[in-house]
Amino acid sequence: MSHSSSSSSSCCCWGIPLQKTTYSYADRAPTQIALQVTISQPPDAIFDVLCTTHSWTTWFEGMTLAENVTLHRNELLSSSSNSLTVGSHRQVQIGDLHVCEQVIALDRPSQDSSNGNNNTEPWIFAFCVTACKPPCLWKRWVERVVLEPIGTTTDNDNDNDNNPVISTTRIHYKCGMEFVTTWYWQPLVWILRPIICRSIHQAWTTSLAQLDIFLSSYSNKNDSNTAQQAQ
Numbered sequence: 557m558s559h560s561s562s563s564s565s566s567c568c569c570w571g572i573p574l575q576k577t578t579y580s581y582a583d584r585a586p587t588q589i590a591l592q593v594t595i596s597q598p599p600d601a602i603f604d605v606l607c608t609t610h611s612w613t614t615w616f617e618g619m620t621l622a623e624n625v626t627l628h629r630n631e632l633l634s635s636s637s638n639s640l641t642v643g644s645h646r647q648v649q650i651g652d653l654h655v656c657e658q659v660i661a662l663d664r665p666s667q668d669s670s671n672g673n674n675n676t677e678p679w680i681f682a683f684c685v686t687a688c689k690p691p692c693l694w695k696r697w698v699e700r701v702v703l704e705p706i707g708t709t710t711d712n713d714n715d716n717d718n719n720p721v722i723s724t725t726r727i728h729y730k731c732g733m734e735f736v737t738t739w740y741w742q743p744l745v746w747i748l749r750p751i752i753c754r755s756i757h758q759a760w761t762t763s764l765a766q767l768d769i770f771l772s773s774y775s776n777k778n779d780s781n782t783a784q785q786a787q
Contacts, residue, residue: 571656571689579661579682579700585732587749589756595768598723599679599703603664605767606681606701607640612648615770616763621649625656645686650759656687661700679703693745693752695734702728729760 582588595602605611612622624635624646640646644659665677685697704726735745 571654571687572692573687574685574692574694575696576658576660576686577684577696577698579680579684579698581684581696581698582682582700582730582732585696585698585734587733587735587753589729589731589733589753591729591757591761592726593729593761593764594706594724594726595764595771596722596724597768597771599705599725600664601771602703602725602727602767603679603681605771607662608638609640609646610638611770615766616650617759617766618650619648621647621654623647646683652690654689655685657683658686659683660698676705679705693735693741693748695736697731697733699731700729702730704728727764729764731756 605615609622609624613619616622624637624640624644626633626635627645635645637644640659640662642659642662645656646659647654647656649655659682661680661682663678663680665679680700680702682698682700684699685694688694688697706724706726708723735741735749
């Protein structure tokens with residue numbers, strides 16, 4: 557389990573820089589957005605998809621670019637690495653909004669002998685936006701996804717004799733933002749703030765439903781391949 561505790565200013569000079577913060581900022585930010593959904597997917601599968609940057613364009617609503625990047629002389633360069641670690645950067649684009657993000661938490665519970673597969677510790681994926689373009693209305697922006705394992709159920713509606721066991725996960729999403737307070741931006745912030753909050757809430761609500769479908773499709777494809785190999 558590891559997460560960043562630094563609260564220094566971001567070193568990313570691409571676009572307009574934001575102040576770096578910790579994922580706990582989501583609980584004390586002036587503007588907060590939260591939602592909770594439950595899907596019939598195991599937390600490890602959800603976490604793996606969250607950590608696979610290029611998959612986000614498949615299931616996240618409106619996202620057209622998602623790639624891991626490295627910083628070199630204040631420029632973003634595409635990274636050959638497909639894995640994320642705390643401190644990794646990635647860039648994403650949704651509509652006209654293009655942001656640089658830094659991973660600040662990747663907490664995967666350890667599977668020790670005392671807990672085994674019944675581990676109920678939360679899984680945490682979090683990042684903060686370190687730079688943004690076009691002109692940025694934010695001073696700080698952090699997003700956190702907490703996966704809470706609920707348990708397993710048996711799919712009695714399945715046509716097969718061996719009813720599969722389904723893992724269920726409750727997903728807690730929290731976003732914390734602080735908008736700029738410069739006087740000449742205030743009228744625009746006043747107008748756009750509720751629109752931005754509604755848009756983020758709707759985007760994550762839709763995207764988590766699509767994530768459930770994406771994982772179900774992936775699981776069914778693997779089950780089909782396994783069955784064909786067994787024949």
